[in-house]
Amino acid sequence: MQFEALYSTxxxxxxxxxxxxxQNIQDAEEITQDVFLSVFNKIDTxxxxxxxxxxxxxxxxxxxxxxxxxxxAKKRIPLLSFFAPNAIAIDNIPSxxxxxxxxxxxxxxxxxxxxxxxxxxxxxxxCIILLKIEQKTQSETALIMNMSEKAVESLYQRAKxxxxxxxx
Amino acid sequence: xxxxxxxxxxxxxxxxxxxxxxxxxxxxxLSDDVFxxxxxxxxxxxxxxxxxxxxxxxxxxxxxAILCESFLFIYKKNKATESYASAxxxxxxxxxxxxx
Numbered sequence: 001m002q003f004e005a006l007y008s009t010x011x012x013x014x015x016x017x018x019x020x021x022x023q024n025i026q027d028a029e030e031i032t033q034d035v036f037l038s039v040f041n042k043i044d045t046x047x048x049x050x051x052x053x054x055x056x057x058x059x060x061x062x063x064x065x066x067x068x069x070x071x072x073a074k075k076r077i078p079l080l081s082f083f084a085p086n087a088i089a090i091d092n093i094p095s096x097x098x099x100x101x102x103x104x105x106x107x108x109x110x111x112x113x114x115x116x117x118x119x120x121x122x123x124x125x126x127c128i129i130l131l132k133i134e135q136k137t138q139s140e141t142a143l144i145m146n147m148s149e150k151a152v153e154s155l156y157q158r159a160k161x162x163x164x165x166x167x168x
Numbered sequence: 169x170x171x172x173x174x175x176x177x178x179x180x181x182x183x184x185x186x187x188x189x190x191x192x193x194x195x196x197x198l199s200d201d202v203f204x205x206x207x208x209x210x211x212x213x214x215x216x217x218x219x220x221x222x223x224x225x226x227x228x229x230x231x232x233a234i235l236c237e238s239f240l241f242i243y244k245k246n247k248a249t250e251s252y253a254s255a256x257x258x259x260x261x262x263x264x265x266x267x268x
Contacts, residue, residue, distance in 0.1 A: 007203065007206075011198045011202075011203075012195065012196070012197055012198055015196070015197075015198040015202075016195050016196060019196070020193075029198070029199075029202050029205075032198060032202060032206075033202065033205060033206045033209060036206055037206070037209060037210065037213060040210060040213075041213075099193065100196045101193045101194040101195060101196045102193055102194075103192070103194075106189055106192060109189055110189060110190075110193070113186055113189065113190065128190075132187050132190045132191060133190050133191070133193055135191060160183055163183065163186070164181075164182070164183055167182070167183075167186065168182070
């Protein structure tokens with residue numbers, strides 16, 4: 001498959017997934033570019049052991065998580081985090097929720113919800129995004145996350161419990 | 169196989185409400201100018217990829233040249249010290265000979 005064809009087929013899928021992770025248009029666009037640069041570089045090494053869509057999903061998840069890590073590392077002041085470890089949680093609240101897929105009436109509610117989702121660990125966050133926002137099935141999520149379906153189910157339950165604790 | 173996860177709670181709880189809101193997020197389209205930006209990055213990357221082997225080769229040749237130069241320098245220095253030492257010992261032998 002030609003790179004242009006790959007791009008036009010999967011660009012929106014990648015962009016939307018990145019948006020769910022970073023909740024910011026500019027950052028999501030940057031991640032999308034990085035993902036397709038990576039696809040361009042690694043397309044020769046793709047072994048067709050999995051579906052190309054799953055492969056691109058995995059690249060996008062990894063790039064999004066790396067992007068968030070890099071952004072948080074820039075933000076964090078070591079001395080401040082030493083004296084106030086809880087201050088890190090403030091980073092998780094998006095200053096301005098820039099998600100074009102969100103309607104205005106649900107914006108405030110989703111801002112709080114995303115702030116809670118951002119406090120989950122990487123796997124739990126990915127699980128919630130894939131199952132609940134992307135609305136993937138359990139088996140699709142398991143395939144993308146390279147886990148068993150049972151592991152995905154227990155991960156989902158733990159994520160749900162943690163979200164419940166954060167939100168109440 | 170394609171079974172969806174259903175919540176364990178018998179009654180509809182607060183999390184289901186939250187998840188319903190999450191499900192309401194609409195998919196969006198990526199603007200076309202992102203592709204142009206990416207093309208620029210891609211071109212720069214392609215050029216970098218083309219130049220990289222030559223750059224690596226130049227670096228390897230330079231390192232070998234520096235290594236050879238250092239060995240040559242050490243070899244010459246050793247040779248000079250050796251000949252100086254032998255000249256000194258020869259001088260000493262002559263001195264001993266004349267003293268006798």
